[in-house]
Amino acid sequence: MSSTDPAAPTGPRAERVSHTLVRDVRLPGGTGTLALVTIDNGLDHTKPTTLGPLGIAELHAALATLQARAAAGEVVAVAVTGKPYYLAAGADLLQVTSVADRETAMRLGHSGHAAYRLLGEMGVPTFAFVNGVALGGGLELALNCDYRTVAGDVRALALPETSLGLVPGWGGAYLVPRLVGIEKALEVILTRPAANKPYSAQEATRIGLTDVLLDPADFLEQSIAWAEQVLRGDVVVERRALDPAPLWDGAVAAARERLHAVIHGSRPAPYRALDLLALGPDVDRDAAFAAEDEALADLIGTDEMRASVYSFGLVSGGKKPVGAPDRALAQPVTRVGIVGAGLMAAQIAMLVQQRLGVPVVMRDLDEERVAHGLAAVSASVERQTSSGRMSQAAGARLLASVTGTTDLQDLASCDLVIEAVTEILALKKRVFAELETVVAPTAVLATNTSALSVSAMAADLQHPGRVVGLHFFNPVAAMPLVEVVRAEQSSPEAVATAVEVAVSLRKTAVLVGDRPGFVVNRLLVLLLGVVVDAVEHGTPVEVADLALDPLGLPMRPFELFDLVGPAVGLHVLTSLREDLGERFPRSPGLEKLVADAVTVVGQAPAPGLPRPVSPAVQAVFDDARSSRAGDAGAPAGGHLPLDAAGVLDAVLTALTVEVGHMLDEGVVSTPQQLDLCLILGAGWGFHLGGLTPYLDRTGYSERVLGRRLLPDGLANVPGAAPVPSPGPTIRV
Numbered sequence: 001m002s003s004t005d006p007a008a009p010t011g012p013r014a015e016r017v018s019h020t021l022v023r024d025v026r027l028p029g030g031t032g033t034l035a036l037v038t039i040d041n042g043l044d045h046t047k048p049t050t051l052g053p054l055g056i057a058e059l060h061a062a063l064a065t066l067q068a069r070a071a072a073g074e075v076v077a078v079a080v081t082g083k084p085y086y087l088a089a090g091a092d093l094l095q096v097t098s099v100a101d102r103e104t105a106m107r108l109g110h111s112g113h114a115a116y117r118l119l120g121e122m123g124v125p126t127f128a129f130v131n132g133v134a135l136g137g138g139l140e141l142a143l144n145c146d147y148r149t150v151a152g153d154v155r156a157l158a159l160p161e162t163s164l165g166l167v168p169g170w171g172g173a174y175l176v177p178r179l180v181g182i183e184k185a186l187e188v189i190l191t192r193p194a195a196n197k198p199y200s201a202q203e204a205t206r207i208g209l210t211d212v213l214l215d216p217a218d219f220l221e222q223s224i225a226w227a228e229q230v231l232r233g234d235v236v237v238e239r240r241a242l243d244p245a246p247l248w249d250g251a252v253a254a255a256r257e258r259l260h261a262v263i264h265g266s267r268p269a270p271y272r273a274l275d276l277l278a279l280g281p282d283v284d285r286d287a288a289f290a291a292e293d294e295a296l297a298d299l300i301g302t303d304e305m306r307a308s309v310y311s312f313g314l315v316s317g318g319k320k321p322v323g324a325p326d327r328a329l330a331q332p333v334t335r336v337g338i339v340g341a342g343l344m345a346a347q348i349a350m351l352v353q354q355r356l357g358v359p360v361v362m363r364d365l366d367e368e369r370v371a372h373g374l375a376a377v378s379a380s381v382e383r384q385t386s387s388g389r390m391s392q393a394a395g396a397r398l399l400a401s402v403t404g405t406t407d408l409q410d411l412a413s414c415d416l417v418i419e420a421v422t423e424i425l426a427l428k429k430r431v432f433a434e435l436e437t438v439v440a441p442t443a444v445l446a447t448n449t450s451a452l453s454v455s456a457m458a459a460d461l462q463h464p465g466r467v468v469g470l471h472f473f474n475p476v477a478a479m480p481l482v483e484v485v486r487a488e489q490s491s492p493e494a495v496a497t498a499v500e501v502a503v504s505l506r507k508t509a510v511l512v513g514d515r516p517g518f519v520v521n522r523l524l525v526l527l528l529g530v531v532v533d534a535v536e537h538g539t540p541v542e543v544a545d546l547a548l549d550p551l552g553l554p555m556r557p558f559e560l561f562d563l564v565g566p567a568v569g570l571h572v573l574t575s576l577r578e579d580l581g582e583r584f585p586r587s588p589g590l591e592k593l594v595a596d597a598v599t600v601v602g603q604a605p606a607p608g609l610p611r612p613v614s615p616a617v618q619a620v621f622d623d624a625r626s627s628r629a630g631d632a633g634a635p636a637g638g639h640l641p642l643d644a645a646g647v648l649d650a651v652l653t654a655l656t657v658e659v660g661h662m663l664d665e666g667v668v669s670t671p672q673q674l675d676l677c678l679i680l681g682a683g684w685g686f687h688l689g690g691l692t693p694y695l696d697r698t699g700y701s702e703r704v705l706g707r708r709l710l711p712d713g714l715a716n717v718p719g720a721a722p723v724p725s726p727g728p729t730i731r732v
Contacts, residue, residue, distance in 0.1 A: 015052035015053065015054050015055070015092060015095055016041050016043065016047065016050065016052070016092065017041065017052065017054045017055050017058070018039050018040065018041040018049045018050060018051055018052075018055040018058075018088065019039075019040055019041070019042065019055070019058060020037060020038075020039060020055075020058045020059045020061075020062040020063075021037070021038045021039075021040055022035055022036070022037050022038075022062055022065075022066070023035075023036050023038075024036070024075070025224060027076070027077075027224065027227075027228045027231070028224070028225065028228065029225075029228050029232065031076060031228050031231050031232055032075070032076035032077075032231075033074065033075050033076060034075065034076065034077045034078070034079055034224065034227060034228075035066050035069065035075045035077070035078045035079070036079050036081065036224075037059075037062060037063075037066070037078065037079065037080040037081070038080075038081055038082065038083065039051075039055075039059070039080065039081075039082050039083070039087070039088050039141075040082065040083040041055075041083070045083075045084060045085045045086075048086050048088075048089035048133065049082055049083055049086045049087075049088045049089060049138070050088065050089050050090060050091065050092040050093075051088055051090065051091050051092060051112075051137050051138075051141075052091070052092040052095040053095065053108065053111065055092075056111050056112055056115050057111065057115075059115045060111070060114060060115035060118070063078075063115060063118040063119065063122070064118060066078050066118075066122065067118055067121070067122055067123060070122050070123040070124040071123055075124060076124055076125075076231060077124050077125050077126070077127060077227055077231055078119070078122050078124060078125075078126045078127070079126070079127040079128070079129055079145075079223070079224070079227060080119070080126075080127070080128050080129070080141060080142070080145065081128070081129040081130075081131050081220065081223075082131055082132055082138075083132075084131070084132065085131075085132040085133065086131075086132040086133045086134075086138070087128070087129075087130050087131060087132055087133065087134040087138050087139075087141065087142060088133075088134065088135075088137065088138030088141055089133055089134075089135045089136070089138050090135045090136025090137040090138045090139075091108075091112075091136060091137045093164070093309050093312065094309075096108065096166075096300060096305075096309070097305075097306060097309050099300050099301060100301075102297050102298075102301075105296060105297035105300040105301065106293055106294075106296075106297045108169075108296070108297075108300070109169045109170070109292060109293035109296040109297060110293050112137060112140075112169065112170035113170060113171065113289045113292070113293065116140060116141060116144040116170050116171055117144065117171070117285070117289070119141075119144040119145050119146075120144055120145075120146070120285075125146045125147065125227075125230065125231060126144075126145040126146045126147070127145055127146065127147045127148070127149065127223070127227045127230075128141065128142035128143075128145040128147070128148045128149070129149050129219070129220060129223040130142050130148060130149065130150040130151065130154060130157065130201075130210060131151050131154070131216075131219055131220070132151070132154055133154065133155075133156045133157075134154070134156070134157045134158075135156060135157070135158050135159075135160060135198070136158070136159060136160060136161055136168070136172075137169075137170050139157055139158065139159055139172070139209075140159070140168060140170040140171050140172045140175070141170075142210075143171060143172060143175040143176065143179070143209075144170075144171050144175065147211050147227070147230060147237060148209070148210040148211050148212075149210065149211065149212050149213075149214050149219075149222070149223040149226055149227075150201045150204060150205060150210040150212070150213055150214070151201060151214060151215075151216040151219040152201050152202070152213050152214065152215060152216050153201070153216040154200070154201040154204075154216075155198070155200055155201070156198040156199075156200075157198060157199045157200075157201070157204045157209060157210070158188075158192060158193065158197075158198035158199060159172045159176070159188055159189055159193065160193045160196075160198070161189075161193070161269070161273075162189060162190055162193045162194070162269045162270045162273050163193040163194060163196065163308065163685075163686055164269075164305065164308040164309060164312060164686060165267065165268075165269045165299060165302060165304035165305030165306070165307070165308040165309070165686075165687060166269055166296065166299050166300070166305060166308075167269060167272050167273045167276060167292065167295045167296060167299060168189060168273070168276075168292070169292050169293070169295070169296035170292070171289065171292070172189065173189065173273060173276035173277060173288070173291075173292055174276075174279075174283070174285060174288035174289065174292070176188050176189060176209070177243070177248070177277060177281075178242060178281075179208050179209060179239070179240075180207050180208040180209060180240075181208075181240060181243050182243045182247065182248045182251045182252065182277065183251050184207050184208070185277065186251060186252075186255045186277070188207075188209070189273050189277070190255065190259065190270055190273060190274070194270075201213055208240065211237050212226055214226070242281040243281060244281070245280055245281055245282065248280055248281050249278070249280065252274060252277050252278045255274060256271075256274050258606070258608065258609065259271070259274065261609050261610065262608065262609065262610070263552045264549035264550065264552060265550075266549070266550055266551060266552025266685075266687065267304045267552055267685070267687040268298075268299065268302065268304060269299055269304060269305070269687075272295045272298070272299060273295075275291075275295065276288070276291055276292060276295060279291060303693075303697055304687045306689075306693075306715050307686065307687055307688060307689030307693045307694070307715045308686040308687055308689070309715075310675075310689045310693060310714060310715030311675070311679055311685075311686035311687075311688075311689050311690065311715075312686060314672055314675060314676045314679065314690070315508070315676065315679060315680065318508040318510070318676050318680070319503075319508065321484070321499050321503070321508075321509045321510065321511060322510075322511065322669065322670070322673060323511045323669055324484075324495070324496065324499045324509070324511060325492040325493075325495050325496040325499070326492075326496065327496060327499075327500060328496075329492050329493045329496035329497075330493070330496040330497045330499070330500035331415060331442060331444065331493060331496075331497045332415060333356065333358060333415045333416045333497065333500075333501060334358055334415055335358055335359050335360075335361075335413055335414045335415060335416075336349075336352050336356070336358055336359070336360045336361075336414055336415070336416050336417070336418065337360075337361050337362075337363060337410075337411035337414035337416070337417035337418070337439075338352075338360060338361070338362045338363070338417070338418050338419075338420060339363055339364075339411075339417060339418070339419040339420065339421060339431050339435070340362070340363075340364060340373075340419065340420040340421040341362045341363070341364040341369050341370050341372060341373025341374070341404060342369075342372075342373065342420065342421075343376065343474075344420045344448060344472065344474060344476065345362055345364075345373055345420040346362070346373045346374075346376035346377050346380075347376075347380075347472075347474070347475060347476035347477065348418060348420060348448065348472060348476055349362050349373075349377060349402050350377055350380060350381075350398065350402065350476075350477070351476050351477055351505055352501075352505065353398050353401045353402050354394075354398060355504055355505045355506060356501070356504055356505070358401075359401050359402075359403070360401060360402045360403070361402075361403050361404070361405055361410055361411060361414070362374070362402070362403070362404045362405070363404070363405050363406065363407070363408065363410065363411055364404070364406065365406065366406060367406060370404035370405065370406060371404070373404060374402070374403075374404045377398075377399070377402050378399060381395040381398055381399055382395075408434055408435070408437075408438055409438055411435065411438060411439060412438045412439060412440075414439060414443060415440075415442075415443055415444065416443065416444045416446060416497065416501065417435055417439060417443060417444075417445055417446070418446045418447070418448055418470055419431045419432065419435075419445070419446070419447050419448065420448040423449060423450065423451065423452060423568075423571060423572075423575075425452050425453070425456060425457065428447060428449065428452065428457050429456070429457050429459075429460065432445055432447075432457055432458070432461060432467065433460065433461065436461055436462060436463065441463055441466075442466075443466065444466050444468060444493075444494045444497045444498065445458075445461075445466050445467045445468075446467075446468050446469065446470040446498060447467070447468075447469050447470070447485075448469075448470060448471060448472055449469060449471065449485075450471055450517075450518075450521050450572065451516055451517045451518070451521050451522075451525075451572050451575055451576065452516075452575070453487075453514060453516070454467060454468065454469040454485045454487040454490075454514045455487040455488040455489060455514050457487075458487055458488075458489050458490075459489075464487075464489035465489050465490060465491035465493075465494060466491065466494050467487055467489065467490060467494065468484065468485060468486065468487065468490045468494045468495055468497075468498045469483065469484065469485025469486075469487065469498075469512075469514070469518070470482060470483075470484060470485075470498050470501070470502065471483040471484075471485060471518060472507075473520070473681050479680070479681065480506075480507055480508050480680045481507065481508055481510065481520070481676075481677060481680035481681035482502040482505070482507040482508070482509050482510075483510055483512045483518045483519060483520065483677065483681070484498045484499055484502060484509045484510065484511050484512065485512055485513075485514050485518060486511055486512070486513065486514065487514045488514060495511070499511070508676070508680050510668070510673055510676055510677050510680075511668075511673075512667055512668055512673075512677075513665060513666045513667045513668070515662070515665050515667045516575065516576050516579040516580055517572065517575075517576050518667065519662070519667060519668060519673075519674055519677040519678070519681070520677050520678065520681035520682050521572055522576065522658065522662065522667075523655060523658060523659075523674075523678065523682075523691070524560070524682055525569065525572045525573050525576055525584070526576070526583070526584060526654055526655065526658055527548075527557070527651055527654075527655060528557055528560065528561060528569060528573070529573050529584050529585050529587065530585070530647075530650050530651045530654045531544050531545070531547070531548075531557040531647060531651065532544075532557075532585075532587045532589060532590050532621075533585040533587060533650075534547075534641070534642045534646075534647045534650060535589060535621050536585075536587060536588065536589055536621065536624070536625065537640045537641060537642070538625075538640055538641030539640075539641045539642045539643075539646075539647060540618065540641075541558070541613050541617050541618045541621060542613060542618075543642075543643065543644050543647070544557070544642075544644075544647050545557055545558050545613050546644060547644040547645075547646075547647035547648045547651070548647075548648060548651060550648065551648075551688065551694075552685055552687060552688070553684060553685075554682075554683040554684070554685070555610070555683075556610055558600055558601055558613045558617065559600075559601050559610060559611050561600055562600040562601045562611070566590065566593055566594045566598075566600060567594045569590070570587070570590050570591060570594050573585075573587065573590070574586075580661075583654065583657065583658065588624040588625075589620055589621035589624040589625070591624070592620050592621075592623065592624045593617065593620050593621075596620065598614070598616050598617060598620050599614045599616065600613065600614055600617060601613055601614055602614050652694075652695065652698070652700050653700065653704060655691060655695070656695050656700045656701055656703075656704040656705060657704055657705075659671070659674065659691065659692065659695065659701075659705075659709070660704070660705045662674065663709075671692040671709045671710055672690075672692075672710075674690065674691065674692060675689055675690020675691055675692055675693070676690065677690075678690045678691055689715040692709040692710055692715075693710060693714075693715035695709060696708045696709055696710050696715075
């Protein structure tokens with residue numbers, strides 16, 4: 001039922017009514033008249049077609065009229081399609097968030113079912129001509145038809161509802177497993193939405209969501225011709241048999257077990273979707289649709305749904321960076337240099353060449369390092385061309401355009417140079433000082449530092465205004481966030497260039513202040529620091545690692561440590577402690593873990609499941625605890641040792657304190673920008689809304705900071721927030 005309406009969810013607005021336009025088409029082969037229904041909101045392609053109450057009512061009336069015409073023999077088929085680029089992007093989410101009571105929520109689900117089911121009860125064959133994006137209720141519109149064509153250039157067909165705190169509420173949960181089987185249905189309704197990975201036209205046709213793939217150049221004409229072939233019996237679409245109940249039930253049970261192992265009951269929508277699928281192959285359409293209505297009504301208005309829609313709005317609105325200088329100030333970038341040839345450097349080089357289409361040169365100190373970086377690029381190209389994700393021609397162009405050198409002079413003609421060397425401030429300062437001797441005075445110098453002061457790097461340069469931060473996240477191609485760090489000296493031209501480059505790389509650019517750790521690393525490393533500090537004070541490792549499960553984060557703490565690398569995590573934690581003080585705890589156990597090169601996590605019991613903490617980790621912390629004998633400090637918000645609830649409270653309290661500091665320091669200008677960074681840079685689920693909605697709803701922001709962070713009604717249920725049981729006085 002979801003939509004891709006880019007408007008940020010700041011409150012209800014009038015419905016953008018999508019009208020139902022009907023015209024008769026005489027079939028060229030003389031079979032009769034096809035009624036062609038077009039869903040169109042009358043706006044340009046930047047305003048997706050969505051379906052609200054008025055639009056659904058208009059569609060229902062039009063389909064009822066067509067049903068009568070079909071009964072009278074006036075039409076032999078009905079087809080639905082959309083305006084250019086869209087079939088429909090689903091329900092208007094801002095209308096959904098304005099639903100105030102369960103009765104209205106029930107009507108929303110029932111009205112969609114009432115309209116859509118007419119497509120299956122038309123009395124003549126019905127077709128969906130999927131000419132563009134079909135998301136949520138838009139895809140369900142197609143699924144309720146008897147047959148579906150799809151244009152080959154359609155890049156997004158999906159049922160993303162479970163990632164938005166909802167369920168497919170207009171027939172999707174009933175229809176999808178009957179078309180593609182229960183295993184694929186679980187992928188469509190649960191797995192793909194969790195990964196934010198819609199289907200392409202080719203994928204949708206391959207698994208059976210659509211019946212035939214047609215050339216987009218004359219898609220409508222081909223679709224009409226194909227429909228007539230179906231009507232004449234020249235084309236027969238075979239439908240798969242229903243999966244037997246034992247197979248169906250087993251697949252749902254296994255999916256429920258996997259789901260709980262990953263999200264730990266942190267949000268209800270995926271479980272409700274499983275409940276709908278668990279109705280099995282024998283449930284009739286009326287009962288299934290009624291169950292969808294009930295589930296939808298239960299979920300609309302929940303904290304999860306409100307936070308998810310808030311997150312969706314942030315991500316959609318993030319395409320226009322807040323506080324960015326005028327785009328006209330950005331300098332042209334025709335050649336890019338990368339200093340360093342390690343993993344991050346190679347990834348950045350590939351992305352820059354692919355998206356900007358400019359030559360890229362990687363420079364490192366010796367030929368061996370340069371060769372290693374180029375080999376990494378070559379290996380990545382080989383993987384992508386072998387899998388079909390990149391054409392051979394594109395791969396050849398990329399390899400020809402990414403070169404390596406040990407000669408600093410080879411960077412002289414670069415308009416932008418990005419340093420990606422080891423996180424040592426003195427080293428980065430030296431790199432910039434050397435670059436300044438060869439590049440033009442107008443060239444922008446960017447650092448990929450994850451935590452160090454950009455202002456300090458620029459301080460000794462002749463032209464410090466050219467320096468800016470461009471902090472990419474690993475893996476570079478997949479992570480959508482770039483933190484654009486505005487140093488004290490950064491010129492508007494340098495910042496504008498950095499933002500324009502990030503946007504051209506198809507990243508979401510968030511402007512952040514030059515404070516230690518910026519946004520994502522400052523909060524994530526603090527979270528990890530509080531968890532290991534609890535272990536230092538006697539909380540068992542396993543208890544501490546499981547303590548954050550109620551949040552449904554993408555990884556447990558020690559698995560995240562393993563991902564970033566214990567040495568890197570320790571380095572950043574130590575750096576932040578030096579810059580920001582004792583809010584970032586010292587961890588002798590972590591120091592020993594790094595020194596002894598202890599394996600942090602074991603193998604996952606199955607693909608996609610959390611990796612357990614290695615038993616050796618507990619022994620390391622036990623051995624190191626003696627070094628804390630004289631330390632009277634304790635993790636904020638609890639007594640020692642902490643249980644799981646105490647660890648969670650300590651983490652949330654510390655994060656709340658830090659959010660207050662970050663807003664006071666101007667690291668970001670609004671809480672929403674902070675939330676956007678955590679969603680896109682740390683993979684925090686839409687259901688949390690980032691961080692600040694959760695802190696508001698649970699009362700931490702009021703207890704710790706004395707104020708809420710967001711206005712009432714934005715991502716949280718309106719009204720006073722519940723306040724947790726009194727804890728110790730918090731010193732902010």
